[in-house]
Amino acid sequence: MTPRPLPNTPAPHRVVALTRPPQPAFPLACAAEVFGDHGPAVPARYTFEICTEHPGPVRTGLGQDLLVTAGLEAVRRADTVVVPGWEQDPGAEVSPAVVEAVREAHRRGARIAAICTGALVLAAAGLLDGRRAATHWARAAELAARYPRVRVDPAVLYVDHGDVATSAGSAAGVDLCLHLVSADQGAAYATRIARRMVMPPHREGCQLQYAELPPPGPVGDSLAPLLDWVSERLDQPIGVAEMAARSQVSARTLTRRFTGQLGISPGRWLLDRRIAATRALLEETDLPVESIARQVGLSSAVNLRRRFHEALRTTPAAYRRAFRADRAGQGAAAP
Secondary structure, three states: OOOOOOOOOOOOEEEEEEEOOOEOHHHHHHHHHHHOOOOOOOOOOEEEEEEEOOOEEEEEOOOOEEEEOEOHHHHHHOOEEEEEOOOOOOOOOOOHHHHHHHHHHHHOOOEEEEEHHHHHHHHHOOOOOOOEEOOOHHHHHHHHHHOOOOEEOOOOOEEEOOOEEEEOOOOHHHHHHHHHHHHHHOHHHHHHHHHHOOOOOOOOOOHHHOOOOOOOOOOOOOOHHHHHHHHOOOOOOOOHHHHHHHHOOOHHHHHHHHHHHHOOOHHHHHHHHHHHHHHHHHHHOOOOHHHHHHHOOOOOHHHHHHHHHHHHOOOHHHHHHHHOOOHHHHHHHOO
């Protein structure tokens, strides 16, 4: 079926990417790929420009410099400002000139969007105060600590408030940009771009399915034997009461020790281990969900699916499709 032609619009939406050295290459490429020129198959409804505080060579993560000729004046004429990642020394402040340029753009009605660590710039400008925001799961704690008024959500792929939007790391920048295109131009136009990029216009789940669960150690001597004992028996219906009895302490004392040494409750730690074991089995085996549920101590497929979705915002089946190696295809390719 040949898709119907999309009508042209007379005034392209001006998108400006605000960069700084060392500029992460992939988030910038995500924005350029979505908002850039797609050729005659997709009518141009955006213009895309790159700027930086100090025009000239901008060092990138590719090991090559990017020559950027536009300065902060480009931010002042943008309809959307995208900050595609922002790498700087821990604790370093965002340049006052950059902060003021972003604030001024927001005041006059421009949309400000951040990909990954670009949320640091929006937070420094005060645009995220009292608001929910996303960033890369590995940098969520840093953002929350530096800007306590920001409600950092380490799970979601992106958050859009209309005037301000933030995304998780790397490829989640594509998710956010396609979402913004859909909001601006409609789902059909966004789908046309997504097809040319050979990707879905909307991904299922959240970034927690990509995050590493905290390891069970190192822990103090008082808990280490218990954690080893539980880890070897995940298939058994062990709960906090059994863990406390094994340690010969009350459930309250056990909870206090877990909170002090690991920062989480014993029930949370046990569920995290069961979810980690589930992820491994989904990635590495063809076992049905019912069998996996028994092996990790979640009793039934219904319970596993519910717990898995609560933890990762996706289903076991979708997770398996995304992460399990296609062993059959690899075998066919072998000599």
